Amino acid sequence: MAVTKTAKRAIRQAKNRKIINDKRKKLMKETVKNTRSLISKKDKSGAEKNLSNTFAALDKAAKIGIIKKGTADRKKSRLVKAVNKLEK
Numbered sequence: 359m360a361v362t363k364t365a366k367r368a369i370r371q372a373k374n375r376k377i378i379n380d381k382r383k384k385l386m387k388e389t390v391k392n393t394r395s396l397i398s399k400k401d402k403s404g405a406e407k408n409l410s411n412t413f414a415a416l417d418k419a420a421k422i423g424i425i426k427k428g429t430a431d432r433k434k435s436r437l438v439k440a441v442n443k444l445e446k
Contacts, residue, residue, distance in 0.1 A: 379424055386419040393437055402444040412437060 360366045389412040396405040413434055420430035 379422070382415075382419055382422065383424050386415040386424070389415040390433065390437070394440075397437075397440045397444065400444060402441065405441045405444070409437065409441060 360369050389408070393405055393408045393412045396408055416425070416430040416433055419425050420427045
C-alpha cells in the first residue's frame with residue numbers, strides 16, 4: 359500500500375494511463391481486424407480506404423509505446439502486401 363503522497367499520486371497516474379492505453383490498444387486492434395476482414399472479403403477498394411485509418415492507429419500506438427515501432431511497421435507492411443495481392 360502506498361504511504362507517501364507521491365506514491366499515491368503515482369498510483370492514480372498509472373490507473374489513468376492504463377485506461378488511455380487500453381482504449382488506444384483496442385482501437386488499434388479493431389482497425390487492423392476491420393482491414394483484415396475487408397481483405398478476406400476481397401474488397402480491395404474498402405480495404406484501401408480503411409488502410410489510412412489503420413496506419414494512423416498503428417502509428418499512434420507506436421508513438422505512445424503500446425507497441426514498438428518495428429511491430430507497427432511490420433503490421434503495416436503485411437497489410438499493404440495483402441491489399442496489393444488482391445488485384446492479382
